[in-house]
Amino acid sequence: MAEYRGVAVYAEHKNDKLAAIAKEGLGVGRKLADALGQELYAVVVGSGVSDIAKQAIAAGAQKVYIIDDPLLKDYQTDAYLSVLEKFVKQVNPRVLILGQDDIGRDLAPRLAFRLDTSVTMDCVELDIDADSKRLLATKPIYGGNALCVFVSETDPHIVTIRTKSMEPLETDDSRTGEIVNIEAGLDASALRTALIDRVVEEVAGIKIEDAATVIAGGRGIGSAEGFKQLEELAGLFKGAVGASRPACDNNWAPDTAQVGLTGKIIAPELYVAVAISGSSQHMSGCSGAKTIVAINKDKEANIFRHARFGVVGDWKKVVPAFTARVKELLAP
Amino acid sequence: MNIIVCVKQVIDPEAPPSSFKVDAASNRAEMRGVPPVVDPYGEYAVEGALKLKEAAGGKITVLSLGVSLLREVVKKPLAMGADELVLLEDEVYADADSYTTAAALAAAIKKLGSYDLILCGREASDTNAGQTGGGIAEILGLPCVTLARKLEVVDGKLRVERVTSTGYEVVETPLPAVVTVSNEIGEPRYPTIKGIMAAKKIELVVWKSADIGIQAGGQRAKVNRMYQPVHEGKCEFVEGETLEEAAADLAGKLREAKIL
Numbered sequence: 001m002a003e004y005r006g007v008a009v010y011a012e013h014k015n016d017k018l019a020a021i022a023k024e025g026l027g028v029g030r031k032l033a034d035a036l037g038q039e040l041y042a043v044v045v046g047s048g049v050s051d052i053a054k055q056a057i058a059a060g061a062q063k064v065y066i067i068d069d070p071l072l073k074d075y076q077t078d079a080y081l082s083v084l085e086k087f088v089k090q091v092n093p094r095v096l097i098l099g100q101d102d103i104g105r106d107l108a109p110r111l112a113f114r115l116d117t118s119v120t121m122d123c124v125e126l127d128i129d130a131d132s133k134r135l136l137a138t139k140p141i142y143g144g145n146a147l148c149v150f151v152s153e154t155d156p157h158i159v160t161i162r163t164k165s166m167e168p169l170e171t172d173d174s175r176t177g178e179i180v181n182i183e184a185g186l187d188a189s190a191l192r193t194a195l196i197d198r199v200v201e202e203v204a205g206i207k208i209e210d211a212a213t214v215i216a217g218g219r220g221i222g223s224a225e226g227f228k229q230l231e232e233l234a235g236l237f238k239g240a241v242g243a244s245r246p247a248c249d250n251n252w253a254p255d256t257a258q259v260g261l262t263g264k265i266i267a268p269e270l271y272v273a274v275a276i277s278g279s280s281q282h283m284s285g286c287s288g289a290k291t292i293v294a295i296n297k298d299k300e301a302n303i304f305r306h307a308r309f310g311v312v313g314d315w316k317k318v319v320p321a322f323t324a325r326v327k328e329l330l331a332p
Numbered sequence: 333m334n335i336i337v338c339v340k341q342v343i344d345p346e347a348p349p350s351s352f353k354v355d356a357a358s359n360r361a362e363m364r365g366v367p368p369v370v371d372p373y374g375e376y377a378v379e380g381a382l383k384l385k386e387a388a389g390g391k392i393t394v395l396s397l398g399v400s401l402l403r404e405v406v407k408k409p410l411a412m413g414a415d416e417l418v419l420l421e422d423e424v425y426a427d428a429d430s431y432t433t434a435a436a437l438a439a440a441i442k443k444l445g446s447y448d449l450i451l452c453g454r455e456a457s458d459t460n461a462g463q464t465g466g467g468i469a470e471i472l473g474l475p476c477v478t479l480a481r482k483l484e485v486v487d488g489k490l491r492v493e494r495v496t497s498t499g500y501e502v503v504e505t506p507l508p509a510v511v512t513v514s515n516e517i518g519e520p521r522y523p524t525i526k527g528i529m530a531a532k533k534i535e536l537v538v539w540k541s542a543d544i545g546i547q548a549g550g551q552r553a554k555v556n557r558m559y560q561p562v563h564e565g566k567c568e569f570v571e572g573e574t575l576e577e578a579a580a581d582l583a584g585k586l587r588e589a590k591i592l
Contacts, residue, residue, distance in 0.1 A: 077475075077476065077477075078475065101497065102479075102496045102497055105454075105462060105478060105479065106466075106478045106479070109430075109461075109462065109463035109465075109466035109467060110466040110469065110470055110476065112463070112467075112552075113431075113434065113463075113466060113467045113469075113470035113471065114470050116552075117552060118429070118430070118431060118552035118553040119430075119463060120553065121455075121460070121461050121462055121463065122460060136556060139460070140460065141361075141458065141459055141460050141558070142343070142345070142352065142361055142457070142458055142460070143345050143457055143460065144561075145349055145352040145361070145560065146352070146354050146361055146558055146559065146560050146561075147558070147559055147560075147561055148359075148555055148557070148558045149555070149556040149557040149558070150553050150554065150555060150556065151553070151554050151556045152552060152553055152554075153551065153552055153553065153554060154552050192475035192505060192506055193475050193476075193477060193503050193504065193505040193509075194503065194504045194505075195501060195502070195503055196491070196502040196503065196504050197501065197502040198496075198499075198500075198501045198502075199499045199500050199501070199502070200498045200499045201498065201499030201500065245515060248515075248516075249515060249516075249518070249519055250519075255481075255495065255516050256497070256498065256499065261460065262454065262455075262514065262515060264497065269591070270586075270591055279345075279346070279349070280345075280349050280352075281345065281457075291589070291591055293582065293586070294567070295579075299569075300348075302348065302349050302350075304565075304567045304569075305349075305563045305565040305567070306563060306565075306567075307567045308566070308567065308568065309567065309568050309570055309582060309585055309586070310567045310568070310569050310570065311569070311570050311571075311575070311578050311579060311582050312569060312571075313575040313578065314575065317575040317576060317579070318575050318576075318578070318579040318582075319579070320576075320579075321575070321576035321577075321579035321580055322579040322580070322582055322583055324580070325579065325580040325582075325583035325584070326583045326586075326592065329583055329584075329587050329592060330592070
């Protein structure tokens, strides 16, 4: 049986830049590799990606495996699955880290089942057990009502990590590392699914992932018109508007504005939750905010357990008065 | 078109978090005083199947795996409009990990034999794992598309709109295939009275693990510990003579705290 050694990170990239989630993966990967006394690898998949390898080294990887092929230009499940399977079988890492995002959600479970091993999705903490030297993978379950620590019985232990839950290392261009190429060896006829189109629906203005202030509305807002009022408030803060899942399901806000376990995971300076009860699944998306302010008519609403400031009352009365006062305070 | 939908019974994720309790000794969770429900994510998969059936015709078979399945709960997809229900009910599944779950569902799907499409929720609201769909696809050697918000049959292939963080992708897959469905597919329909009456007449099929050749053990992941995170809950409630006054005062507090 193969000996599994080292910690590998899937080096996701976009527009010729190593993704933030990959840097976070390398950050926690470094900690795990140190605890194991083993090496930290990155694996780069794509077409024309040699510069990503250099960025991965600057972000902490000691050895970078590149799988570069025109067929890998865009993310396509069957193709990426095939080359990552090849990578794991050749390198035999003990741990493989991906991001809990569009790619990781799709790829990680498939890869684990293909390799007959286990995967823990959406981890918020990764540690090496001091005695057994096995990975302890902590993930929220029951929509965030509980945390569960998993240990894999098989190698490699594949994990995906939650956005912004792990610290990246400081980027250092003086770091050095080894680069190894792996042939993709893809057979185009074995790719079953085909990408027909990719549509960007992002709303104009600041993205909620990047905004320092997010004003979010929930089921209690009741209409698309209600969200217009939140937009005005968000504008004053130069922030963005977010929404809970019920609000998106009702089409009061675009799906790309959804904050929560199955939407965006954000960590703004200020999160104002308006008419949001604060279900665990929603809190999974915003609990990283520095300050949470809640406006809700139900004093017992779960959101107040997470908020630093709260107003109990009908948002239709509170929001206009709050908006007016904020406008006054921000006036030059 | 023969569609198989995998849906499970879960503790009610919409119940107030205050009723949620973990039993540390058994590593099991419950919602005290709240009855279980059909997994909301699975309901989106049922909704996706019903929309496809409306457009292209066919039969919907629901598979539910678990222990102590309440018949009035697991029959809900039938009341929504599904045609058949097969329960995979066995004590063996009490602590099933994603591997065991996917293996049992795949074995049951093989036993059912004829299918064009297998739908699952994007994840389950209890484990939040999101592995079952991909797992079934790998075990059965099928293509798989995750996070669907729209399904359409075009020239014998399935065209899927897949949700991404910035919008969506359009992906085409040959059939049979596995697709996981996201909430963007649209609110699941409520069962009608007619649907509820029709569901009562449908006879359930129950397969024990032995019926599909699944044995205890063989898990790939072990639970080391399960616990509830602690929230300090030190919210400062801003009050006033009127709500308007409280709201203005809230802005003042944010200024004082240098947040504004």
